[in-house]
Amino acid sequence: MANPVTAGSFELIKSIMKLSKQHYGKKTVVFSLLLLIALSGVFLQFKSTPLEYGPVTGKVEAPKEIVAILERSCFNCHSNENDLHWYEKIVPVSWLVNKDIKRAREIMNFSEWDKISRAEHIGKMWAVLNMVKADKMPLANYRILHPGSKVAESEIQTIKKYVLEITENQTAKPGNHGINYHETAGKIAASKNGVIYTDEFKKWKAISSSTLYENSMRVIYGNDIAVKAIEEENFHPWPDGAVVVKAVWEQIRNQYGEVRPGKFINAQFMVKDAARYKDTEGWGFAKFSTPELIPTGKTALFAAQSCIGCHRQLAGETGFLFSVPLKVNPKN
Numbered sequence: 001m002a003n004p005v006t007a008g009s010f011e012l013i014k015s016i017m018k019l020s021k022q023h024y025g026k027k028t029v030v031f032s033l034l035l036l037i038a039l040s041g042v043f044l045q046f047k048s049t050p051l052e053y054g055p056v057t058g059k060v061e062a063p064k065e066i067v068a069i070l071e072r073s074c075f076n077c078h079s080n081e082n083d084l085h086w087y088e089k090i091v092p093v094s095w096l097v098n099k100d101i102k103r104a105r106e107i108m109n110f111s112e113w114d115k116i117s118r119a120e121h122i123g124k125m126w127a128v129l130n131m132v133k134a135d136k137m138p139l140a141n142y143r144i145l146h147p148g149s150k151v152a153e154s155e156i157q158t159i160k161k162y163v164l165e166i167t168e169n170q171t172a173k174p175g176n177h178g179i180n181y182h183e184t185a186g187k188i189a190a191s192k193n194g195v196i197y198t199d200e201f202k203k204w205k206a207i208s209s210s211t212l213y214e215n216s217m218r219v220i221y222g223n224d225i226a227v228k229a230i231e232e233e234n235f236h237p238w239p240d241g242a243v244v245v246k247a248v249w250e251q252i253r254n255q256y257g258e259v260r261p262g263k264f265i266n267a268q269f270m271v272k273d274a275a276r277y278k279d280t281e282g283w284g285f286a287k288f289s290t291p292e293l294i295p296t297g298k299t300a301l302f303a304a305q306s307c308i309g310c311h312r313q314l315a316g317e318t319g320f321l322f323s324v325p326l327k328v329n330p331k332n
């Protein structure tokens with residue numbers, strides 16, 4: 001490695017060493033020095049080919065606060081715009097970085113959002129939520145060089161809220177790909193305990209989504225009475241007329257591990273009517289499963305036998321509901 005550039009760098013390194021010794025331990029300095037020498041040696045042997053950045057054909061569409069998170073934490077790899085450190089653009093660091101960027105952009109490119117469908121946008125956003133929730137993105141080694149790129153817990157909540165919203169809007173529009181609902185309200189048999197299926201819940205507020213497990217995705221909706229009760233923390237007991245619906249879809253996972261809602265599986269209802277559903281502690285339970293939204297249960301006893309058992313565990317805490325949002329259920 002006795003070449004002029006290395007020799008030149010050596011003088012520079014020596015003076016850096018002198019300076020940095022005053023601030024850092026000797027071990028750190030020696031280690032950094034070895035690293036620098038190794039890097040500059042490699043540097044001389046290869047030419048750097050800069051990564052090509054295509055144009056921004058369609059930037060990711062989302063509320064400002066979501067875009068800001070993505071720009072700060074994800075764009076360096078998942079877009080055609082970058083704000084990399086200078087040393088990430090030169091060999092050998094650039095090799096490592098470029099490889100990640102190439103792969104990252106193949107999977108998801110926030111600068112080419114126009115190239116994928118609306119249903120895919122939602123699928124990608126679910127994947128984004130999953131990745132940041134699992135603390136898998138941004139990549140751990142990237143975070144060392146970009147400490148500010150970590151997505152904070154509050155930001156994860158912001159993303160979650162947004163993903164729920166777009167999923168909900170999607171379900172409100174019949175005939176959209178990705179999510180298929182039955183548009184057959186009124187023609188569907190009532191549950192044996194009298195609970196009637198309604199499509200209305202698609203317009204209700206999503207109060208929660210359960211994390212993705214058992215290969216399904218669940219969104220939980222509440223009618224106005226239920227939402228108000230949650231806001232006012234007035235659910236001991238829940239007011240009559242409150243209705244909560246859990247809608248369940250298959251979870252489709254593609255080759256990259258991205259998930260999105262697939263076939264509709266069922267809708268589960270809990271209708272509060274203290275007088276009518278005395279046997280099941282004031283809640284009318286029902287489950288309507290595809291293909292024809294067939295109600296579960298041969299007799300009205302099914303709820304006491306198959307639903308209340310689990311939900312009773314939450315009787316004291318939340319009045320029989322699992323998914324009471326953050327504010328009221330700190331364990332959630």
Ligand code: HEC
Nearest residue numbers: 073074077100103104107127128131137138139142256257
């Ligand atoms: C240092 C570059 C880098 C950054 C920054 C980065 N990613 Fe990635 N991302 C990758 C790579 C590389 C892959 C492909 C991983 C693989 O091949 O399994 C990937 C894959 C993904 C996937 C697909 C899931 C999978 O397992 O295949 C999602 C979703 C994702 N990233 C989201 C994000 C989000 C959200 C951010 C910002 C919070 C982010 N990434 C930041 C490099 C990055």
Ligand code: HEC
Nearest residue numbers: 210244245246268269270285286287306307310321322323
């Ligand atoms: C094995 C336990 C178990 C049984 C049995 C059960 N549930 Fe649930 N239910 C849950 C859990 C856990 C949740 C939380 C949401 C989720 O992750 O799916 C839930 C959520 C719900 C919700 C959304 C409101 C909430 O509590 O979060 C409804 C509505 C619901 N279930 C209806 C039913 C109906 C109707 C039946 C009977 C056909 C039933 N459940 C049987 C465990 C159970």
